[in-house]
Amino acid sequence: MSVKKTTTIVEQLRRAQMNELLALNKRLDGRGLKDHRELRIDVGLIKKANGSALVSLGNTQVIAGIKVEVDEPFPDMPDKGLFICNAEVLPLASPYAEPGPPDEDAIELARVVDRGIRESEMISLDKLALISGKKVYAVFADVSVLNADGNLFDATSYAVVAALLTARVPKYEVQDDRLVKSEETIPLPINTVPVSVTMAKIGNSIIVDPTAEEEACMEARITIATDEQGRVCAIQKGGSGTFSVEELSEIATLAVSIGNNVRERIKNAVAPASTNNDNDNDNDNDINK
Amino acid sequence: MIVKRYVLPGDLIVEGNPHIKPLANVIKIGDRLHSTRIGIVEVSQNGVKVIPLSGIYIPRVGDLVIGKIIDYSALAWEVDINSCFLGHLPAQDVFGKEFTPGRDDLTKRFDKGDVIACRILNFDRTRDPLLTVADKDLGKISEGELVKIGPTKVPRLIGKRGSMIQMIEHLTRCRIVVGQNGVLVVTGADKDMRDVAVKAIKMVEEGAHTMNLTERVKEMLQGVQVGR
Amino acid sequence: MSRLMSEEGIRIDGRRWNELRPVRIEVGVLKNADGSSYIEFGKNKIVVAVYGPKEVHPKHMALPDKSILRCRYHMLPFSVEERKNPAPSRREIEISKITREALEPALILEDYPRTVIDVFIEVLQSDGGSRCAGITAASVALADAGINMRDLVAACAAGKVGGRIVLDINDEEDKMGEADMPVAYLPNLKQVSLLQLDGKLTADEYRECLNLAINGCMKVYNMQREALMKKYFSTKDEEGGSVED
Numbered sequence: 081m082s083v084k085k086t087t088t089i090v091e092q093l094r095r096a097q098m099n100e101l102l103a104l105n106k107r108l109d110g111r112g113l114k115d116h117r118e119l120r121i122d123v124g125l126i127k128k129a130n131g132s133a134l135v136s137l138g139n140t141q142v143i144a145g146i147k148v149e150v151d152e153p154f155p156d157m158p159d160k161g162l163f164i165c166n167a168e169v170l171p172l173a174s175p176y177a178e179p180g181p182p183d184e185d186a187i188e189l190a191r192v193v194d195r196g197i198r199e200s201e202m203i204s205l206d207k208l209a210l211i212s213g214k215k216v217y218a219v220f221a222d223v224s225v226l227n228a229d230g231n232l233f234d235a236t237s238y239a240v241v242a243a244l245l246t247a248r249v250p251k252y253e254v255q256d257d258r259l260v261k262s263e264e265t266i267p268l269p270i271n272t273v274p275v276s277v278t279m280a281k282i283g284n285s286i287i288v289d290p291t292a293e294e295e296a297c298m299e300a301r302i303t304i305a306t307d308e309q310g311r312v313c314a315i316q317k318g319g320s321g322t323f324s325v326e327e328l329s330e331i332a333t334l335a336v337s338i339g340n341n342v343r344e345r346i347k348n349a350v351a352p353a354s355t356n357n358d359n360d361n362d363n364d365n366d367i368n369k
Numbered sequence: 370m371i372v373k374r375y376v377l378p379g380d381l382i383v384e385g386n387p388h389i390k391p392l393a394n395v396i397k398i399g400d401r402l403h404s405t406r407i408g409i410v411e412v413s414q415n416g417v418k419v420i421p422l423s424g425i426y427i428p429r430v431g432d433l434v435i436g437k438i439i440d441y442s443a444l445a446w447e448v449d450i451n452s453c454f455l456g457h458l459p460a461q462d463v464f465g466k467e468f469t470p471g472r473d474d475l476t477k478r479f480d481k482g483d484v485i486a487c488r489i490l491n492f493d494r495t496r497d498p499l500l501t502v503a504d505k506d507l508g509k510i511s512e513g514e515l516v517k518i519g520p521t522k523v524p525r526l527i528g529k530r531g532s533m534i535q536m537i538e539h540l541t542r543c544r545i546v547v548g549q550n551g552v553l554v555v556t557g558a559d560k561d562m563r564d565v566a567v568k569a570i571k572m573v574e575e576g577a578h579t580m581n582l583t584e585r586v587k588e589m590l591q592g593v594q595v596g597r
Numbered sequence: 598m599s600r601l602m603s604e605e606g607i608r609i610d611g612r613r614w615n616e617l618r619p620v621r622i623e624v625g626v627l628k629n630a631d632g633s634s635y636i637e638f639g640k641n642k643i644v645v646a647v648y649g650p651k652e653v654h655p656k657h658m659a660l661p662d663k664s665i666l667r668c669r670y671h672m673l674p675f676s677v678e679e680r681k682n683p684a685p686s687r688r689e690i691e692i693s694k695i696t697r698e699a700l701e702p703a704l705i706l707e708d709y710p711r712t713v714i715d716v717f718i719e720v721l722q723s724d725g726g727s728r729c730a731g732i733t734a735a736s737v738a739l740a741d742a743g744i745n746m747r748d749l750v751a752a753c754a755a756g757k758v759g760g761r762i763v764l765d766i767n768d769e770e771d772k773m774g775e776a777d778m779p780v781a782y783l784p785n786l787k788q789v790s791l792l793q794l795d796g797k798l799t800a801d802e803y804r805e806c807l808n809l810a811i812n813g814c815m816k817v818y819n820m821q822r823e824a825l826m827k828k829y830f831s832t833k834d835e836e837g838g839s840v841e842d
Contacts, residue, residue, distance in 0.1 A: 184694045187687045199795050302792065312803045315778070315794035318694075320701035322788030325807065332803050375830045377822060378703075378740050379748030379785040396705070396747060403785060405705060405745040407829050422829050424743020425631060425650065453650035453712040494710055495661070521743065578830060 090296045102285040116289040121349035123246040131247025135239040139229035144239035148249040151218035161208020162218040165194035167236055174228040192316045193237045196305030200274035200313040207269040210252055230291040233303045237276035245350045275339035278303040304335035376404035390416030426452045426520035426550040428489045428498040435548035438483045443470040451550040458500040484510045513556035516567055518574040520551035525577040540590040541566040565593050602759025614763040622824035624741050632742025636734035639767050640724035645734040647742040650712035664709035668697040670731055672720040692728050699732050699781040699791035705745040725771035726754045729779050737821050749821055752781035753813030755806045762805045764813045778806050782814035
């Protein structure tokens, strides 16, 4: 059964300070209301994975790995590959995280990230069929949160997107209805780069990329994924508060413009890796620059 | 001025009149008063309230309630008073100041499953309601029929200055102890008349919001009398 | 034009773009529950029970300043084409969470400290939009339970099917259509308490879709009102005005 948990408890003094600053369009960490924290993306550091990415969004840190296998397609979609996204908050990620099966927050996290990627049609699943109705590529994206400091939705989404963009999968030849694995590797068929933007509502302010402390004070949260054409692909409202229609209209506009900015950062971060497959690029990808 | 009389949660009752105060089951949002319950709007000099037609019993200090002993410790009984809060009856209330845990056996007075009439002595929602049986007519109930009705229907069953309940008692020759928590005990020598009393109680419960209810209950009761 | 939308703008089940499926709501269908309701929304058949406020077990889970709201959205194994494993799926866990978050803004939980309110939503037969139907019915059951509420919560989806923005997506439209946007709305407070989207919409389509869904919520709200009024106030002398004492 679904129950709300309490985790971070923010001191009343700090909460008051936060509200005071928000009234002046400022935040505790000095950011503007619509700024993301510093974003760093390192790709390809896990050689055993088909693709991988370590993403830091301020103090939030997540690692995503892509594993590609050959599997049977769903009976109702014989010519479509599979994409499965999973997320977990590791016990080392925060003093409040516990080992065990994923709780409702982790399940929501995985499903919202999955939805953004699936609904934007980032990967052409119909190009992942190997033998119609029998064999298809199955793309598994697994994300682990290493350090939780708010906005796991965006960090996780960026990590999966970066890992997918840089993933290389074995090429198969079909010989007499059987698959033969070749030495060659190919990139995944990518259509678009979806970008997730998460905002929180505290009082009457809408802020982008909330920290854990800000999340503990927020009334409601919203995550919007947009594609390269500026279309909205997936939305999830969370938290026990509400939004007005005007707020929701403004939020969508923001999600597109902020998304465009972040998309460039992600593309820059993966560019060197996807050309030479080598990646010690510790580029500073501060998206607020 | 009053928008409507029969209201649902969220319904606007009054707008833009700062002189009308929100009382029970009414909330103020901006300059608007809204109902928080399904019920009937009642305006008085003090303000506006909604008499709810559904809901569980929330204790109020001074209420007479009928409860069931469900557990006891060395110091107190736990009493199910048909609420989301458990009643707390300290042993001292029964044994007096001389009470000594260990020497005085709580079960000698009330055991699990016993039904008691008691009063809410203290309650502020932060702690479980404190009960007392130290008054006349309070304490263990050893005979009668237990009847449960919706706690929100109790005021209707009692009626104006007890008019409804007194009429039922008079015409059925039964005694009815009404707990504000919706638990009732009907006692009377004649089993058939007890049944009639229960029937009348149920009639009030189902028709709590209707008009001329007293008349209809009276007709039913007198019909039974004539039939006998 | 796809097969989901005819040249004349008629949908696969015969509805126009702004029409709801047939809706029926009943109040007080389960005797044991403190509040209950039953809803038919298209082919959806859903029963909801509310228990509480009641004591919390174990006691240390209780909150000192307000009640805990717990929600469970659950589909019966025979509610879908292929038998569903009765254990809660990831989808059901997510829907339980967003249902709770859609209902919570309407409830005055501070009035019932140290207690818990349980909402059980059982889908007997599912069609598109079961989460919205579940939230709609749950709100009615909470009102029936007599829990203090700021407002009712009405829910309805809109989406994009065959290139058009349409109200209240059914199962086939959900599977074959371009976008599905479930929305829950507090009609008196004019606030959105649930918003999800699966599928692509331009910024303009998004706004159109949101407004249409809210429009649908208002229609659903009127049906919730009717059902509650019928249960609580329908008697032959209903319009008589004053109650005697």
